[in-house]
Amino acid sequence: MTGKEFFKGTPLATVLELTRTFPCVSEEVLPLDQCVGRILSTDIVSQINLPEFNRATMDGYAVQARSTFGASESMPALFTIVGAIEMGEVPTVSVKAGEAVRIATGGMLPDGSDSVVMVEHAEALDDYTLEVFKSAAPLQHVIEIGEDFRLGEQVLSKGSPLRPQEMGVLAALGKTHVPVYRQPIVAIISSGDEIVPIEKPPGLSQLRDVNAYTLTGLVRLSGGVPLYLGIVRDNLDELDRFCRSALDQADMVLISGGSSVGSRDFTLEVIKGLPDSEVLVHGVSISPGKPTILARSKQKAIWGLPGQVASAMVVFQVMVRPMLETIGGLSEDRLGAAYEVSAVLSRNLASVQGREDYVRVKLVHRANQMYAEPILGKSGLIHTMVKADGLIRIDINSEGLDKGAPVRVILF
Amino acid sequence: MTGKEFFKGTPLATVLELTRTFPCVSEEVLPLDQCVGRILSTDIVSQINLPEFNRATMDGYAVQARSTFGASESMPALFTIVGAIEMGEVPTVSVKAGEAVRIATGGMLPDGSDSVVMVEHAEALDDYTLEVFKSAAPLQHVIEIGEDFRLGEQVLSKGSPLRPQEMGVLAALGKTHVPVYRQPIVAIISSGDEIVPIEKPPGLSQLRDVNAYTLTGLVRLSGGVPLYLGIVRDNLDELDRFCRSALDQADMVLISGGSSVGSRDFTLEVIKGLPDSEVLVHGVSISPGKPTILARSKQKAIWGLPGQVASAMVVFQVMVRPMLETIGGLSEDRLGAAYEVSAVLSRNLASVQGREDYVRVKLVHRANQMYAEPILGKSGLIHTMVKADGLIRIDINSEGLDKGAPVRVILF
Numbered sequence: 001m002t003g004k005e006f007f008k009g010t011p012l013a014t015v016l017e018l019t020r021t022f023p024c025v026s027e028e029v030l031p032l033d034q035c036v037g038r039i040l041s042t043d044i045v046s047q048i049n050l051p052e053f054n055r056a057t058m059d060g061y062a063v064q065a066r067s068t069f070g071a072s073e074s075m076p077a078l079f080t081i082v083g084a085i086e087m088g089e090v091p092t093v094s095v096k097a098g099e100a101v102r103i104a105t106g107g108m109l110p111d112g113s114d115s116v117v118m119v120e121h122a123e124a125l126d127d128y129t130l131e132v133f134k135s136a137a138p139l140q141h142v143i144e145i146g147e148d149f150r151l152g153e154q155v156l157s158k159g160s161p162l163r164p165q166e167m168g169v170l171a172a173l174g175k176t177h178v179p180v181y182r183q184p185i186v187a188i189i190s191s192g193d194e195i196v197p198i199e200k201p202p203g204l205s206q207l208r209d210v211n212a213y214t215l216t217g218l219v220r221l222s223g224g225v226p227l228y229l230g231i232v233r234d235n236l237d238e239l240d241r242f243c244r245s246a247l248d249q250a251d252m253v254l255i256s257g258g259s260s261v262g263s264r265d266f267t268l269e270v271i272k273g274l275p276d277s278e279v280l281v282h283g284v285s286i287s288p289g290k291p292t293i294l295a296r297s298k299q300k301a302i303w304g305l306p307g308q309v310a311s312a313m314v315v316f317q318v319m320v321r322p323m324l325e326t327i328g329g330l331s332e333d334r335l336g337a338a339y340e341v342s343a344v345l346s347r348n349l350a351s352v353q354g355r356e357d358y359v360r361v362k363l364v365h366r367a368n369q370m371y372a373e374p375i376l377g378k379s380g381l382i383h384t385m386v387k388a389d390g391l392i393r394i395d396i397n398s399e400g401l402d403k404g405a406p407v408r409v410i411l412f
Numbered sequence: 413m414t415g416k417e418f419f420k421g422t423p424l425a426t427v428l429e430l431t432r433t434f435p436c437v438s439e440e441v442l443p444l445d446q447c448v449g450r451i452l453s454t455d456i457v458s459q460i461n462l463p464e465f466n467r468a469t470m471d472g473y474a475v476q477a478r479s480t481f482g483a484s485e486s487m488p489a490l491f492t493i494v495g496a497i498e499m500g501e502v503p504t505v506s507v508k509a510g511e512a513v514r515i516a517t518g519g520m521l522p523d524g525s526d527s528v529v530m531v532e533h534a535e536a537l538d539d540y541t542l543e544v545f546k547s548a549a550p551l552q553h554v555i556e557i558g559e560d561f562r563l564g565e566q567v568l569s570k571g572s573p574l575r576p577q578e579m580g581v582l583a584a585l586g587k588t589h590v591p592v593y594r595q596p597i598v599a600i601i602s603s604g605d606e607i608v609p610i611e612k613p614p615g616l617s618q619l620r621d622v623n624a625y626t627l628t629g630l631v632r633l634s635g636g637v638p639l640y641l642g643i644v645r646d647n648l649d650e651l652d653r654f655c656r657s658a659l660d661q662a663d664m665v666l667i668s669g670g671s672s673v674g675s676r677d678f679t680l681e682v683i684k685g686l687p688d689s690e691v692l693v694h695g696v697s698i699s700p701g702k703p704t705i706l707a708r709s710k711q712k713a714i715w716g717l718p719g720q721v722a723s724a725m726v727v728f729q730v731m732v733r734p735m736l737e738t739i740g741g742l743s744e745d746r747l748g749a750a751y752e753v754s755a756v757l758s759r760n761l762a763s764v765q766g767r768e769d770y771v772r773v774k775l776v777h778r779a780n781q782m783y784a785e786p787i788l789g790k791s792g793l794i795h796t797m798v799k800a801d802g803l804i805r806i807d808i809n810s811e812g813l814d815k816g817a818p819v820r821v822i823l824f
Contacts, residue, residue, distance in 0.1 A: 033640065088605040090615075147790075148792075167629045174612075198583045204520070217447075226445070383560050386578060
């Protein structure tokens, strides 16, 4: 047998296409201050001009720009100070040629003025007389009506993640409550006769349930709500019961373990017995992560993940996370964007043709360049994951990558 | 006057040093499943060998490696199958030369065996006879006792952020509860007579309180807990009252607005009247963000941030976030690491010498290279922040950066 034959199985691209055939979660409306990190479920159109008035962006004097033309340190332009703008009040003065009005950052420009002279470019000789040392251009240090957003303009689009700045936009538009997608609930089931709860000292040959915690963390960081259901022993009825309960409560189900030949068949058998079920993928041509199952029941995804901790994490990053983002409403053009950075490979790296390899890397900044340093180690070892910052992908048709090659790093 | 004079003020490096002189928050103990994103407040030493037994990493057959030497497709080695390992049970069989025992991924190797032959490299002719087609090296497809972590080894260090993989390590060690740093509470005060709550339609010349929401989001994303106290009008007593209340409830205080000359003096006056207070910084030599104040009262930081939304965000990213990480217990070598990526500048960019410029950029992946595309626009405009993915810094002594220059991007 050749390496290629081992890695028959569905290509990753096909798996990712399949993940996009599952429906989005429903919407909910949240108070704006709780929206950071959530996904907008509707387009937002501005109902106002922002700002609604010409606003100063510097402390200084509102003037007609043309009155300053030609002013310099040696030949200052003279102005008459005719008033001061109180913050938050509509100016009662107006500005004519050769007149100036004191204004602070954020203040509303008075009628007649079209420019702000910075306080650093002017000197008040007394309460009424101002020298200006520099020409001001029209609209200098001014934000015009509607310059940020115009009435009727679409300012945010459905499927956008809400970062602090998008929260700022919504605040500026007075959106106290915001329609967002619900966070997908992800049921986590650990399987295997050898797995024990972490509070229990494992007997010799037993293993603590590590995947429950790595997956809990991954689900949270991917915008989902983890729902850990516990450990299922290698027992058909028990796994069936857990799966049905998971499908009732969650939007997606993760079963880790059960990746050995026997257990896998067993997980498949249970899945086939679930309502409206279909096995979509059984084995993926990536390493680590080959023994992965994707199935559908009642329009919900059931993933069978490898039991090895690092393999399960890789499968999560590469397949489950994009799917969680998709059913969580993230627009397609943004999928994965938050998790990828570019770097340069620090050494040569070999690979087996016929499968996609995912290699753990550590990121190292040197000067202004980021390097990806491969961390080699068995996929059952968790300490290799602790050292790593992300994964790089070696193409299915590639025999490896050279030192210095540009790579994209999927961040953990 | 020259640009240089305007940008007197404290260099950023000095401000960052000052932020490290504030004390850390206290600790708390959390259930492991709630620890993702939190900062470990103690070193973790392994009290066990992990794994505690030699573990198979593939489905296959446990053998003595030397019995396979020389095996090939054309000349398979013959083995007698003497049993099978049940998952989670201590093997009762032992393996001699020429013997094989069925084993699944995660299973415990029986006495006498030192290697696992993958199921793909072997064929069982009947229940007792196995052909092996490939030489197996000693310890092939085996994780040895203590290979992941050894008894007594320090596995995680104080000040580390807990990612999913660190949660996995803690699970493997049976740590159901974990000592972490408390999340710093950050009081947010908005100031200015022109600022109105977002639910209120602003009158002409008034502005909705946008900073409260951008800062709330930023605090949450930086591991803090935002505590919005409301809007203070330009009134000494009121600001004093808000500040004292903030210091009682929070670990850090942010006052946005009050950055115009008059209001700034006013914020300074209030700060000087607070208990054990000291103004550390009044003006920073960066743009945008010059009118920034850092003060200390009762060992807590009070920041006066610019009122312009983009400026306040830049100051937060560049100064407040590293400080939040520091008082939140993050170890110094990790400060900011999570937020920086490298990229290549997409066009020439000019700058004024004598100040550090922070320029908003959009990240664009092309092939395997990430480009930083400058987004130019006034710092009062929030739509420029919506378009941006991060900031790049132009050095205080630089006149600008050339197209193609490597840059580090501080992500939003």
